[in-house]
Amino acid sequence: MKRSEINARIGEAIDFFATQNFRLPPFAFWGPAEWETKGAEADEIRSCHLGWDLTDFGAGDFDHKGLLLFTVRNGNASDPANGKGYAEKIMIVEEGQVTPWHFHTAKMEDIINRGGGDLVIELANSSGPGALDDTDVIVSTDGVQRVVPARGTVVLRPGESITMTRGLAHQFYGESGQGKVLVGEVSSVNDDETDNYFIEPAGRFPAIEEDEEPLHLLCMEYPAAN
Numbered sequence: 001m002k003r004s005e006i007n008a009r010i011g012e013a014i015d016f017f018a019t020q021n022f023r024l025p026p027f028a029f030w031g032p033a034e035w036e037t038k039g040a041e042a043d044e045i046r047s048c049h050l051g052w053d054l055t056d057f058g059a060g061d062f063d064h065k066g067l068l069l070f071t072v073r074n075g076n077a078s079d080p081a082n083g084k085g086y087a088e089k090i091m092i093v094e095e096g097q098v099t100p101w102h103f104h105t106a107k108m109e110d111i112i113n114r115g116g117g118d119l120v121i122e123l124a125n126s127s128g129p130g131a132l133d134d135t136d137v138i139v140s141t142d143g144v145q146r147v148v149p150a151r152g153t154v155v156l157r158p159g160e161s162i163t164m165t166r167g168l169a170h171q172f173y174g175e176s177g178q179g180k181v182l183v184g185e186v187s188s189v190n191d192d193e194t195d196n197y198f199i200e201p202a203g204r205f206p207a208i209e210e211d212e213e214p215l216h217l218l219c220m221e222y223p224a225a226n
Contacts, residue, residue, distance in 0.1 A: 001054065001056055001060075001062060001207070001208055001209070002208070002209045002211045003208055003209065003210050003211055003212050003213070003214055004211050004212045005062065006054055006208065006214070006218070007212065007214065007215045007216075008089065009054060009062070009068055010052055010068075010093055010215065010216050011215070013068050013070070013092050014028075015172060016092060016116075016182070017090070017182070018180045020114065020115045020116065021078045022090060022114065022115075023183060024070065024072075024090075025072060025198045027042070027045055027046070027051060028051065028070065028107065028216070029053070029216070030216070030217075031214075031215060031216060031217075032139055032213070032214055032216075032217055033172035035217055035222055035223055035225070036223060036226070037137070038186070038225065038226070039060075039225045039226050040225045042222075042225065043102040043225060044082070045122060045179055045222070046222045046224075047076050047079065047082070048071070048073075048074040048075065048076050048082065048084075049074065049192065049219040050071045050072065050073065050074060050219060050220075051070065051071060051216075051217070051218070051219040052069075052070055052144070052216055052218050052219060053068075053069040053070065053071060053192075053218060053219050053220075054067070054068050054069070054206065054218065055067055055069075055203070055204055055205060056203075056204055056206050057061040057099075057198075057203055057204070058201075058202055059202075060166075062097075063094065063097060063192045064096065064097060064098065065097070065098050065099075065100060066094075066097055066099075067091060067092075067093065067097070068091060068092045068212045069089050069090070069091045069178060069192065070090050070091070071088075071219060072088045072089065072090060073086070073087060073088045074086075074087040074088075074189060074190050075087065075088050075170075075189035076189070076193065077106070077171070077189050077191040077195075079151060084118045084189070084222070085188060085189060086186070086187065086188060086189065087107075087171070087185075087186075087188065087189055087190040088184070088185065088186055088187075089184070089185040089190070090182070090183070090184055090185075091182075091183040091184070091185065092180055092181070092183070093119060093172065093173060093174045093180065093181045093183050094174050094177050094180050094181075095117065095141065095173075095174040095175065095177070095178065095179065095180065096173055096174065096176055097173055097174060098171060098172075098173045099171055099172050099173070100171050100198060100199070100200065100202055101124070101132070101169050101170070101198065101199035102169065102170070102171070102196055102198045102199065102202070103123075103126045103166075103167055103169040103170070103197050104164075104166060104167075104170060104195045104196065104197065105166055105167060105195060105197065106166070106188070106189075106191065106195045107166070107187050107190055107195055108163070108164065108165055108166055108187060108188050108190050109163075109164045109185050109186065109187035109188070110161050110162065110163050110164070110185070110186045110187070111156070111162050111164060111172070111183060111184070111185055112156075112160075112161040112183065112185070112186065113156040113157060113158050113159065113160050113161070113181060113182070113183060113184075114158070114182040114183060114184045115147065115158050115181075115182040116158065116174075116178075116179050116180050116181045116182045117174050117175055117178030117179040117181045118139055118155050118156065118157050118158075118174070118175040118178045118181065119155070119156040119172055119173075119174060119175070119181045119183060120125065120154075120155050120156075120172060120173055120174070120175050121153065121155075121156065121162060121170055121171070122151055122152070122153050122170065122171050123137045123139060123150075123151070123152060123153070123154065123169070123170050124137065124151050124168075124169045124170075125150070125167070125168065125169065126136055126167050126168070126169040126197070126199075127132050129198075129199075130148065130200070132144040132151070132169055132199060132200070133150060134150045135150060136148065136149055137149070137150065137152070137168065139154070139162060139163065139164075139165075139168070140163040140223025141154060141156075141160065141161065141162045141180065142160055142162075143220075144160055146176050155175065169199060183187070188207075192204055192205075205220055219220070
């Protein structure tokens with residue numbers, strides 16, 4: 001992805017969060033120069049990879065396969081002394097913009113439609129990396145258990161949520177004609193480096209073409225403490 005595209009997408013996200021009355025924490029607005037002044041007091045942000053995160057999943061077509069995320073809080077899977085056993089993300093999903101089939105073996109999560117359009121989620125049980133089962137899926141939506149056929153869909157309207165148990169494969173996108181979706185995620189500790197299992201090969205963090213200076217650093221780009 002080009003840095004100019006990342007800068008533009010983050011700017012659009014800040015505006016959209018404001019229209020949805022979702023307030024970001026102060027470090028969301030730190031630029032590279034301010035990060036250079038931060039010492040060990042900001043190490044939780046660094047080590048838990050809080051902050052901005054964009055991916056095109058290696059497809060090079062963010063509009064059709066991509067996701068913008070902001071990690072608000074998180075524990076650290078490699079440092080249990082961090083004490084937090086939970087994580088929270090806020091995401092923006094565009095109409096028809098797919099987050100491709102994947103599952104987690106460590107993380108359990110609730111995905112919540114916080115506002116905007118409708119979120120379409122396709123579900124399947126996984127039988128290991130690269131494989132989906134043909135068995136029915138038993139899933140909970142807002143505390144109500146339901147049965148969904150393999151690769152069937154659940155549509156979350158604003159205020160609705162779904163629980164993704166470990167090993168439950170899913171892909172999602174915004175429903176056409178409904179506008180972009182503000183999506184929340186509440187989960188156990190999140191580890192995007194080791195706990196994303198894609199059904200088809202996909203990259204999690206983008207290669208960046210530096211065609212302009214960054215306005216905000218991504219969560220994997222923070223400089224070490226001074």
